[in-house]
Amino acid sequence: xxxxxxxxxxxxxxxxxxxxxxxxxxxxxxxxxxxxxxxxxxxxxxxxxxxxxxxxxxxxxxxxxxxxxxxxxxxxxxxxxxxxxxxxxxxxxxxxxxxxxxxxxxxxxxxxxxxxxxxxxxxxxxxxxxxxxx
Numbered sequence: 001x002x003x004x005x006x007x008x009x010x011x012x013x014x015x016x017x018x019x020x021x022x023x024x025x026x027x028x029x030x031x032x033x034x035x036x037x038x039x040x041x042x043x044x045x046x047x048x049x050x051x052x053x054x055x056x057x058x059x060x061x062x063x064x065x066x067x068x069x070x071x072x073x074x075x076x077x078x079x080x081x082x083x084x085x086x087x088x089x090x091x092x093x094x095x096x097x098x099x100x101x102x103x104x105x106x107x108x109x110x111x112x113x114x115x116x117x118x119x120x121x122x123x124x125x126x127x128x129x130x131x132x133x134x
Contacts, residue, residue: 009048018111023067030063037074053077057103058085064110065089 019027040046051059058081065071065088073088082099089095098106 018108018115020115023115027063027067030066034075050075050077054081055103057107061085061094061098061103061107061110064107065092065094068094068110068114 034050035043035046038046038050040049054062054075062075062084065085066073069089069092071088073084076084079087081103085095085098094106094109097109
């Protein structure tokens with residue numbers, strides 16, 4: 001994302017490094033929606049005037065957080081990265097992670113929460129013969 005190929009100014013950046021292939025459609029749809037909301041004529045213009053004003057690490061977190069939360073807030077170039085995150089995702093655990101450990105770590109937190117298998121708690125079964133009656 002973020003390529004400015006016409007004049008050779010900027011190569012594209014990989015933003016979705018940890019999205020399962022079955023979820024990639026949802027992730028790409030978020031990017032397309034951002035482009036459509038920007039009212040830019042071409043994606044390269046959107047890249048230059050919107051996406052490239054933000055760091056790749058922020059964009060990764062931004063789209064992962066939108067995917068996780070369902071937030072419809074568009075990217076705003078009149079706000080800095082952390083202000084945007086606080087406006088849209090206040091109260092989310094990964095916002096604290098972003099502040100303390102950086103955007104990459106926060107995006108990884110979302111990925112783990114959404115797609116990694118969670119360890120099931122150990123289940124204890126009560127022997128029917130040892131139950132107390134009420």
